[in-house]
Amino acid sequence: DIQMTQSPFSLSASVGDSVTITCQASQGISLRLNWYQVKPGKAPKALIYDASNLVPGVPSKFSGSGSGTDFTFNITSLQPEDVATYFCQQYDTLPITFGQGTRLEIK
């Protein structure tokens, strides 16, 4: 199985800040990488597909980049509603696998 390693495990930032999350695949996955937001008690939400494409309706404050094994996810102008856990997900090879998640908090 392809292992997806996210970092950091958690981070805390202030309102208005920008944050970056990284995701590393255990083998090359081209651009086959997606990002999700998960809030407690709510349906998970897709944010980015194919490494850098914004899901329609998702604010442009969210962005993604990378290819091969190394990927980044960015959030600008952090707001309280961005508090959530963020996951990367690869679909290059079955089984589909997710990173362990990054918990984002507001200071």
Add this chain to the structure above:
Amino acid sequence: EVQLVESGGGLVKPGGSLSLSCAISGFTSSSYSMNWVRQAPGKGLEWVSFISSSGSYTFHVESVKGRFTISRDDAKNTVYLQMNSLRVEDTAVYYCARGHGGNSWFDSWGQGTLVIVSP
């Protein structure tokens, strides 16, 4: 509006069975692949099962193979997950998720149903 509503979760003893349902509305269910993804308490997301739009192809992650079965009834707009021989480590919130395109990403999710496997 696309809606996925899971049901059927609950408390069950190890070795027991549960059947989860995912009620689909707002789109033609037969046009999409469907998935079950779970999240154990304090853990990350784990993709569990997949069924193609036609229902002819299914996939289960190794840890549930032989115990879980995914199926669909498009006449009832429902996807199912039959879970047998449940283990403590199957305790999780189970989400139903719609596959986009070739099931490359999950574009709609339900709010999940909690399964607790405990003696």
